[in-house]
Structures are given as C-alpha cells and as structure tokens.
Amino acid sequence: MGGISQQSELLLARICHDLSAPIGAMGMVASTLSGDPEAFRILSESQQRLVARLKLFRLLSIDTDACPEFSFEKVKDVLTECCLCEKVTFLTRDLSGVLETPRIKFLISAAAILLPALVRGGHMVFEAQEGEGRLCCSGQGGRIYLQEEVISWFSGTKTPSSQTIFCSLIESFAQACGGSVRLVQTSEKATLFLDTKTEVL
Numbered sequence: 001m002g003g004i005s006q007q008s009e010l011l012l013a014r015i016c017h018d019l020s021a022p023i024g025a026m027g028m029v030a031s032t033l034s035g036d037p038e039a040f041r042i043l044s045e046s047q048q049r050l051v052a053r054l055k056l057f058r059l060l061s062i063d064t065d066a067c068p069e070f071s072f073e074k075v076k077d078v079l080t081e082c083c084l085c086e087k088v089t090f091l092t093r094d095l096s097g098v099l100e101t102p103r104i105k106f107l108i109s110a111a112a113i114l115l116p117a118l119v120r121g122g123h124m125v126f127e128a129q130e131g132e133g134r135l136c137c138s139g140q141g142g143r144i145y146l147q148e149e150v151i152s153w154f155s156g157t158k159t160p161s162s163q164t165i166f167c168s169l170i171e172s173f174a175q176a177c178g179g180s181v182r183l184v185q186t187s188e189k190a191t192l193f194l195d196t197k198t199e200v201l
Contacts, residue, residue, distance in 0.1 A: 016058040045084050052081035059108055060169065062101055064176070070104045072126070073097055079111055079124070087121030094128045102176040103135055103194070109170035110137035110192040117146045117190055135177075135194040144190050154183035 055078045062070065076090050099107075107126055114124065114137060122141020129136065149159055153167040160168065170192065174181040179196035 016054050016061065049082055049084055052078050056082065056108055056112065060105055062105070064101045067101055069098045070101050071097060072099050072104060072107070075104060075108060076126075079108075079115075083115070086115075086118070088115065088118055089123050091123055091125045092127070093125065095126055096128075100177070102173050105173040106135065106170060106177060106181075106194050107137055109166045109173060112166040113150060113170065113192065114139035114146075114190055117144050119143055119145050134196065136191050138189055138191040140189045142188065144185065144188055146185060146190055151183070151185075154181070 059070070059075060059078065072092070072095055076092070079090055111124055111126075117139050118124075118141045120142045122139060122144075125138040125140060127136050127138070128134075147163055149161060149163045150167060152159065153164050158164070158167075170181050174194050177194055177196060179194050182193045182195055184191045184193065
C-alpha cells in the first residue's frame with residue numbers, strides 16, 4: 001500500500017477547513033441556551049468534541065515536507081479534548097516533546113483505533129522503545145473491546161470500511177517511518193507497535 005497522495009492530504013485539509021466554520025457557529029448557538037443549563041452543557045461539549053476531532057484530522061493532513069517535526073504535547077491536548085466525557089487518561093514514556101511528523105501521524109491513528117476499545121475508560125500510553133527500534137501506543141483498561149474488522153485487518157484480512165480507515169492510514173504512516181505496524185492484544189490491553197527493526201518481541 002502506497003503513502004497518502006499529496007492531493008488526498010490537500011483535500012482532507014480543505015474538508016477540515018470548510019467544516020470548522022459551521023461547527024464554530026454551534027458554539028454561538030449554545031450560548032443562547034443559557035436558560036437551559038443541561039441543554040447548553042450537552043451542546044457545548046458536543047461542539048468542543050467535534051472541533052477536537054476535526055483538529056485530529058487536520059493533524060493527519062500536515063505536509064511532512066513543510067513540517068518535518070511536530071509537538072506531541074499539542075497532539076495530547078487535542079486527544080484530551082476529544083475525550084471530554086470519557087474516563088481516559090493519556091500517559092507518555094520516554095517520548096521527546098517533538099517527534100518526526102510521520103511518527104506523530106502514526107500515534108494519532110493508533111489512538112483513533114484504540115480509544116473506542118476502552119469501553120470502561122482506562123489509559124492511553126504512548127511509549128518510545130528506542131533501544132528496540134519501536135514506537136507504540138497502548139490502550140489499557142478493565143475491558144478492551146476491539147471490533148472484529150480491526151482485529152482481522154491486522155491478522156491479514158483487510159476489508160476497507162469506515163471502521164478500518166485508520167487501520168489503512170496507520171499502515172501508510174508506518175511505511176513512511178520505514179517500518180511496519182503490529183497489533184498485540186489481551187483482555188485488558190491492546191498495543192499497536194511501529195517496528196522499525198527486524199527483531200520481534
């Protein structure tokens with residue numbers, strides 16, 4: 001599978017730009033609902049989460065040549081905004097504050113795949129295992145539920161769908177990093193590895 005074309009990146013950036021304005025208007029509508037605090041809270045949170053999701057898509061459209069590195073802390077901030085109501089915490093281990101942009105895109109895609117699997121909340125752990133030539137993202141919680149389409153994708157049965165779009169993206173970003181992606185899971189933990197060496201855990 002080849003990398004994402006420049007045309008696709010530009011199209012994605014335009015879609016995000018065109019949708020941001022009307023979503024911002026939702027916040028202005030929400031401000032008129034001050035007489036109904038619960039309705040205001042729900043609409044306001046929905047607006048914030050939707051804007052945050054668009055920011056993630058925008059990050060995936062970053063031109064790697066123009067921006068070869070990016071702040072991972074900014075990515076964590078956007079992920080936190082995406083999870084306003086979920087009981088999810090974001091942790092990092094041995095990651096520098098700035099990473100190569102393809103690696104940033106790998107981690108964003110990994111989070112997009114694993115966050116829905118934390119059905120009871122939990123932790124998202126972003127970790128560099130530089131001695132092993134790996135970067136990984138883990139979802140950890142009381143129960144992990146990955147959709148069958150996602151599991152099948154990483155087992156070799158690749159069925160394109162709305163559920164597996166990030167599986168396709170993460171493989172493209174792994175290739176851009178000169179490596180491959182691998183899924184390891186148990187009932188309480190699922191990890192996506194970016195392997196950039198031939199050694200296997």
